[in-house]
Amino acid sequence: xxxxxxxxxxxxxxxxxxxxxxxxxxxxxxxxxxxxxxxxxxxxxxxxxxxxxxxxxxxxxxxxxxxxxxxxxxxxxxxxxxxxxxxxxxxxxxxxxxxxxxxxxxxxxxxxxxxxxxxxxxxxxxxxxxxxxxxxxxxxxxxxxxxxxxxxxxxxxxxxxxxxxxxxxxxxxxxxxxxxxxxxxxxxxxxxxxxxxxxxxxxxxxxxxxxxxxxxxxxxxxxxxxxxxxxxxxxxxxxxxxxxxxxxxxxxxxxxxxxxxxxxxxxxxxxxxxxxxxxxxxxxxxxxxxxxxxxxxxxxxxxxxxxxxxxxxxxxxxxxxxxxxxxxxxxxxxxxxxxxxxxxxxxxxxxxxxxxxxxxxxxxxxxxxxxxxxxxxxxxxxxxxxxxxxxx
Ligand SMILES: Cc1cc2nc3c(=O)[nH]c(=O)nc-3n(C[C@H](O)[C@H](O)[C@H](O)COP(=O)(O)OP(=O)(O)OC[C@H]3O[C@@H](n4cnc5c(N)ncnc54)[C@H](O)[C@@H]3O)c2cc1C
Numbered sequence: 606x607x608x609x610x611x612x613x614x615x616x617x618x619x620x621x622x623x624x625x626x627x628x629x630x631x632x633x634x635x636x637x638x639x640x641x642x643x644x645x646x647x648x649x650x651x652x653x654x655x656x657x658x659x660x661x662x663x664x665x666x667x668x669x670x671x672x673x674x675x676x677x678x679x680x681x682x683x684x685x686x687x688x689x690x691x692x693x694x695x696x697x698x699x700x701x702x703x704x705x706x707x708x709x710x711x712x713x714x715x716x717x718x719x720x721x722x723x724x725x726x727x728x729x730x731x732x733x734x735x736x737x738x739x740x741x742x743x744x745x746x747x748x749x750x751x752x753x754x755x756x757x758x759x760x761x762x763x764x765x766x767x768x769x770x771x772x773x774x775x776x777x778x779x780x781x782x783x784x785x786x787x788x789x790x791x792x793x794x795x796x797x798x799x800x801x802x803x804x805x806x807x808x809x810x811x812x813x814x815x816x817x818x819x820x821x822x823x824x825x826x827x828x829x830x831x832x833x834x835x836x837x838x839x840x841x842x843x844x845x846x847x848x849x850x851x852x853x854x855x856x857x858x859x860x861x862x863x864x865x866x867x868x869x870x871x872x873x874x875x876x877x878x879x880x881x882x883x884x885x886x887x888x889x890x891x892x893x894x895x896x897x898x899x900x901x902x903x904x905x906x907x908x909x910x911x912x913x914x915x916x917x918x919x920x921x922x923x924x925x926x927x928x929x930x931x932x933x934x935x936x937x938x939x940x941x942x943x944x945x946x947x948x949x950x951x952x953x954x955x956x957x958x959x960x961x962x963x964x965x966x967x968x969x970x971x972x973x974x975x976x977x978x979x980x981x982x983x984x985x986x987x988x989x990x991x992x993x994x995x996x997x
Pocket of ligand 1: 734818975
C-alpha cells in the first residue's frame, strides 16, 4: 500500500474543506435525521455536493460518477464526517455507498438507468430494511415474506432498527421468497417505494433523545417484479455486497478525528490549574487517542486502496470497522471523564462544554459496535477469512 496521497488528492482535500466551511453549518454527527429542518438542510447540502459531482465521485461516468479513485471518495467522506455533514442519500450514505454499488453490481440495465441517476443527483433517500426482531446477526433468518403474484411480489412482515425510515423515499429489503429452501437460498432482495400502500413505521426512541430509527411494517405491499435486485431466491448474495460496503470505517474516522480535535482545543482553553499538563492521565490519554486515530485512518484508507486495486475488501473492512468503533468509544469515555460532571450534560444544555457534544457522542457511539454488524460478528469474519479458522 502507498501511504502517500497524490498532489491532486491533497488539493481536493483543501477544496472540499473550503466548500464545507462555506456550505455546511454543522450538525450533531448522528447519521439519522430526526426533524424536518435537519432533513431540508441535508437535502440542500447533498444537492450541492451532487452538482460538483462529489456525491458519487468514484462511480463510473456512465452512471453519473466521475470515475475518481475510491481513495478520493474516501477523502470526501472523511472530510464531510469531520464536519458532521451527510454523505449521500440516507444514514451513513445508504444510497451512494450501499444501494448504488449494489445496483451497479447486480442490477439490470433498466434498473441502472432508472435508479442510479437520481442517487447521483442527490435527489433520493434510501433506508435499509434488513434486520427483524428475530434476525439481526443471523440475518439469513429473515421471515418477512415476499410471495409472487403475477408480475409482482406481495410483501408482509416486520423490520426493525430501520434508520431514517420516516425520511426515506425507498427501502432495500431482504425478504423470504422460498420458505422451503435452506435459509440462505430462499431470500430475495427487493427495492421498495416507501410510498407504497401498506407500509407503516413507528419511531424507536433512542437514549440520545433523538428518534432516528424505526420499526417498519409491510402489510400486503405490492412490489413490481422490476424491483427485484439480482435473481429471485439469490438475494443473500446481493446482500453480501451491501454488507461488505457498510463496514469501511472512514466515516467514523472523520467523526473521531473531530471529537479529539474539539476536546484538545477545549482543554487548551482551561486555566492552567485545570489543564492536563504533564503528568496528567488525561494528557497521556489524549495522546493515546491520537495514535489510535492514526491507525484507524490508515486501516480505513487501506479498504479504499484495495477497491482501487480491484480487490473486493473482505476481512480488511471488518478490521477497520472493529478498530475504529472501539477507539471511538474509548475516546468518548475520555471526553466525558475529562470534562467532569459538565461533560455529561445533554446536547445544547446551557453552559455545557462543547455544546454538550461530549455526552451526546458518548451515547451515540454506544451503538457503533452494534450497527452495521456487531463487533463480535466482525471478529468471527476476521477469524474465518483473515486467519483461516473454521466458520464460527
Ligand atoms: C443505531 C442502529 C441503527 C441500525 N440501523 C439499521 C438499519 O438501518 N437497517 C437494518 O436493517 N438494521 C439496522 N440496525 C440493526 C443492526 O444491524 C443489528 O442491531 C445488528 O446486526 C445486531 O443484531 P441484533 O440487534 O438483532 O443483535 P443479535 O444478533 O441478537 O445479537 C445479540 C448479541 O449476541 C452476539 N452474537 C450474535 N451472534 C453471534 C455470533 N455468531 N458470534 C458471536 N456473538 C454473536 C452479538 O454480537 C450481540 O452482542 C441498526 C442497529 C443500530 C443499533
